[in-house]
Amino acid sequence: xxxxxxxxxxxxxxxxxxxxxxxxxxxxxxxxxxxxxxxxxxxxxxxxxxxxxxxxxxxxxxxxxxxxxxxxxxxxxxxxxxxxxxxxxxxxxxxxxxxxxxxxxxxxxxxxxxxxxxxxxxxxxxxxxxxxxxxxxxxxxxxxxxxxxxxxxxxxxxxxxxxxxxxxxxxxxxxxxxxxxxxxxxxxxxxxxxxxxxxxxxxxxxxxxxxxxxxxxxxxxxxxxxxxxxxxxxxxxxxxxxxxxxxxxxxxxxxxxxxxxxxxxxxxxxxxxxxxxxxxxxxxxxxxxxxxxxxxxxxxxxxxxxxxxxxxxxxxxxxx
Amino acid sequence: xxxxxxxxxxxxxxxxxxxxxxxxxxxxxxxxxxxxxxxxxxxxxxxxxxxxxxxxxxxxxxxxxxxxxxxxxxxxxxxxxxxxxxxxxxxxxxxxxxxxxxxxxxxxxxxxxxxxxxxxxxxxxxxxxxxxxxxxxxxxxxxxxxxxxxxxxxxxxxxxxxxxxxxxxxxxxxxxxxxxxxxxxxxxxxxxxxxxxxxxxxxxxxxxxxxxxxxxxxxxxxxxxxxxxxxxxxxxxxxxxxxxxxxxxxxxxxxxxxxxxxxxxxxxxxxxxxxxxxxxxxxxxxxxxxxxxxxxxxxxxxxxxxxxxxxxxxxxxxxxxxxxxxxxxxxxxxxxxx
Numbered sequence: 144x145x146x147x148x149x150x151x152x153x154x155x156x157x158x159x160x161x162x163x164x165x166x167x168x169x170x171x172x173x174x175x176x177x178x179x180x181x182x183x184x185x186x187x188x189x190x191x192x193x194x195x196x197x198x199x200x201x202x203x204x205x206x207x208x209x210x211x212x213x214x215x216x217x218x219x220x221x222x223x224x225x226x227x228x229x230x231x232x233x234x235x236x237x238x239x240x241x242x243x244x245x246x247x248x249x250x251x252x253x254x255x256x257x258x259x260x261x262x263x264x265x266x267x268x269x270x271x272x273x274x275x276x277x278x279x280x281x282x283x284x285x286x287x288x289x290x291x292x293x294x295x296x297x298x299x300x301x302x303x304x305x306x307x308x309x310x311x312x313x314x315x316x317x318x319x320x321x322x323x324x325x326x327x328x329x330x331x332x333x334x335x336x337x338x339x340x341x342x343x344x345x346x347x348x349x350x351x352x353x354x355x356x357x358x359x360x361x362x363x364x365x366x367x368x369x370x371x372x373x374x375x376x377x378x379x380x381x382x383x384x385x386x387x388x389x390x391x392x393x394x395x396x397x398x399x400x401x402x403x404x405x406x407x408x409x410x411x412x413x414x415x416x417x418x419x420x421x422x423x424x425x426x427x428x429x430x431x432x433x434x435x436x437x438x439x440x441x442x443x444x445x446x447x448x449x450x451x452x453x454x455x456x457x458x459x460x461x462x463x
Numbered sequence: 464x465x466x467x468x469x470x471x472x473x474x475x476x477x478x479x480x481x482x483x484x485x486x487x488x489x490x491x492x493x494x495x496x497x498x499x500x501x502x503x504x505x506x507x508x509x510x511x512x513x514x515x516x517x518x519x520x521x522x523x524x525x526x527x528x529x530x531x532x533x534x535x536x537x538x539x540x541x542x543x544x545x546x547x548x549x550x551x552x553x554x555x556x557x558x559x560x561x562x563x564x565x566x567x568x569x570x571x572x573x574x575x576x577x578x579x580x581x582x583x584x585x586x587x588x589x590x591x592x593x594x595x596x597x598x599x600x601x602x603x604x605x606x607x608x609x610x611x612x613x614x615x616x617x618x619x620x621x622x623x624x625x626x627x628x629x630x631x632x633x634x635x636x637x638x639x640x641x642x643x644x645x646x647x648x649x650x651x652x653x654x655x656x657x658x659x660x661x662x663x664x665x666x667x668x669x670x671x672x673x674x675x676x677x678x679x680x681x682x683x684x685x686x687x688x689x690x691x692x693x694x695x696x697x698x699x700x701x702x703x704x705x706x707x708x709x710x711x712x713x714x715x716x717x718x719x720x721x722x723x724x725x726x727x728x729x730x731x732x733x734x735x736x737x738x739x740x741x742x743x744x745x746x747x748x749x750x751x752x753x754x755x756x757x758x759x760x761x762x763x764x765x766x767x768x769x770x771x772x773x774x775x776x777x778x779x780x781x782x783x784x785x786x787x788x789x790x791x792x793x794x795x796x797x798x799x800x801x
Contacts, residue, residue: 199706225711233708246703248718250796260707294797310707 148317148350149175149198149236154211156193156202156374163422167193167206169374172448173455175318180344180351182365182382184397186418187356190374195322195354199236200228234264237311241323243304247295253306254291257313264314280309283346284339301332305339312347320352325360337363358401362386370394373419373429375445380454390451391458393430428459436460467793470801471786478782482775489774490534493767494527500547500765521547534771543772548764553772556757561776562647563633564753567676568742570669572731574677575684575738580720580727582681583688587696588715598685606682610741614675614748621671628671631750635664672749676741680734687730691723698722725796732788736781 156168168190175181183191196202197213200220213220215236220228232238240246248256257277261268268276278288284305295303304324311319321340325333341364344351353364361368361382368385370378370393378391389395396414416433425431431441440459448457501517502509518524522533537544543553586598605613622630633649634640643649643656650669653662695701696719704714743755750756754773761769793799 201702201705229708229710231708232706238703238706240699240703240706242699245699248700248704248722249798250721251718259709259713263709263713296798307703310703314708 145176147174148177150214152212155209156197157209158206165421166424167374167421171376173369173379175350177350178348179366180353180364182361182368183352183354184356184361184368185371188418189371191354191371192322195320198320199232199238233260234314235316236318237316238320239307239311239324242327243307244300246307247303249295252292252294260310260313280313284309300328304328318350322354340364373424374421375429376448376457378456384454391456392434392436466801474786482778485778486771489771490531493770498765503765504548544768546766546769548766553769557772557776560752560754560757563751564742566648566650567672567751567753568738570673571676572738574673575680579681579684580688583685584692584720587689587692602682602685605678608679610679610744611748613679614745617671617675629668633668638664672745672751676745679741680738688723688727691726692719695719695723728788728791732785735784739777
């Protein structure tokens with residue numbers, strides 16, 4: 144039996160702006176199981192990063208979770224006090240951000256950024272023991288221990304990315320959320336990152352949420368994939384099913400867009416059209432305006448996410 | 464460290480042409496200005512022969528070019544010359560008044576920094592709330608108020624109506640300055656002599672003038688800090704620090720403020736000249752026996768050498784502060800290399 148560690152129930156996230164409300168995330172529900180690696184994929188602006196931030200209750204005001212529940216080990220994060228959520232951040236749920244070059248405070252030594260993280264979660268750990276912890280994690284990440292006395296600008300991008308992961312893992316969290324972790328890295332560093340993440344996963348018994356538009360990365364790491372479009376979940380399935388047998392027209396489109404060097408394609412396949420306007424979203428299915436197989440009903444009604452052959456899908460094609 | 468030293472030396476040498484340029488300008492302006500020391504001293508009805516004699520005594524009968532060369536010649540020998548009105552070296556009143564002005568500006572700057580920067584940071588962390596709006600309103604109002612008017616109002620309220628604070632001078636008449644005077648910095652002198660009673664008296668006298676100066680300047684620092692803080696608070700490393708579970712207070716006042724402080728420091732160096740200008744007006748309002756009052760007095764008397772001397776000291780003061788700012792820069796920001 145798979146143990147649920149994080150559960151989203153009908154989460155809606157809105158950003159009020161001058162011309163209306165951006166419905167960044169609408170009615171998203173899914174579970175995260177202990178020990179799995181979940182890929183959260185979709186185009187830019189589909190709400191995946193916003194969703195990731197909501198796991199830590201870090202949505203930037205005036206944006207907020209309008210409706211729904213985010214249950215961590217059965218307790219609703221959104222109902223916790225600011226102090227309780229703060230203790231959860233880093234200690235139970237950690238996050239690694241898009242750009243390692245800008246995610247470390249440039250005026251603080253690496254060591255001090257680690258030390259403060261330890262101090263504010265476990266004030267009882269003496270300093271020399273905390274230093275030992277830092278040396279330990281740096282060694283696991285393949286960084287010389289003396290580098291911790293340096294400032295971020297003295298380290299390379301790849302090293303800073305590893306430091307970011309180290310900062311995420313120092314308190315031994317249950318869940319690591321990685322938001323576009325490799326976007327700003329070159330392919331060689333990216334390959335090293337994938338390898339590292341897969342190793343750390345076993346070593347720390349981590350549950351990983353990988354937020355990305357990079358399907359290659361998802362294929363390398365994720366066990367299960369949530370496909371989002373226009374703030375809604377389109378399909379949830381195992382990695383093999385998503386890549387081997389995509390069902391939702393949007394998922395199919397995404398997979399088709401991956402360039403394949405062996406097929407000698409003449410032209411890069413793209414999906415026509417643009418992502419929907421989230422202030423005035425389409426009345427029916429969000430993907431309907433770009434969908435090659437759209438039907439009458441798709442324009443009128445939004446399909447619910449339903450169980451279908453062991454996966455979940457939100458599309459009228461798979462309704463009876 | 465070696466580079467920093469080289470940088471400091473370069474900077475010191477660079478102040479020389481700056482001073483030269485400034486002095487030339489002041490020298491010319493003073494002499495173009497209507498009036499001269501002799502008529503200021505003797506009045507309009509003095510006989511021609513007396514005026515001529517006095518002019519010769521002071522060297523004012525020579526062509527301006529020659530006067531200028533004489534003056535430069537003095538300066539090269541580190542001599543600011545003699546007063547044209549009083550029988551004293553220019554350096555004498557400057558030595559006496561400078562500590563008063565330094566004390567006033569340092570405390571004014573401290574007040575501005577602590578108060579202005581803190582308010583700005585607080586406003587940024589409470590963006591778009593009532594408190595934020597009130598602080599922004601305060602900043603705009605204060606920025607528009609002339610420093611002497613602010614001084615008069617504070618004197619009226621705290622000195623006259625409430626009677627809490629003295630409204631003029633550096634120290635009460637009943638306290639004998641000669642018992643502790645040493646460096647001229649009364650705050651330091653009273654402490655050195657261990658006279659706690661006098662120290663408290665000196666501090667009380669400092670409050671109104673330095674707060675006046677500080678409040679007026681704090682407006683711009685509130686606005687600058689708030690704007691920088693909002694920028695920094697949007698950055699990814701702040702989000703990352705929050706995501707690590709660092710408490711909000713530390714995120715705002717340690718991480719964000721330290722990063723936002725770098726441009727504020729630059730501003731501080733630039734604003735220092737303005738602070739000195741404000742200090743002149745504050746000294747007039749509060750009868751503060753400092754360089755500003757000295758300058759005003761001597762302008763009325765057309766005491767050319769003393770006016771020039773005061774300006775040299777002000778210019779040196781400003782360049783010293785901007786040098787200090789550069790050094791603090793290198794200490795705060797590890798990326799800055801000289």
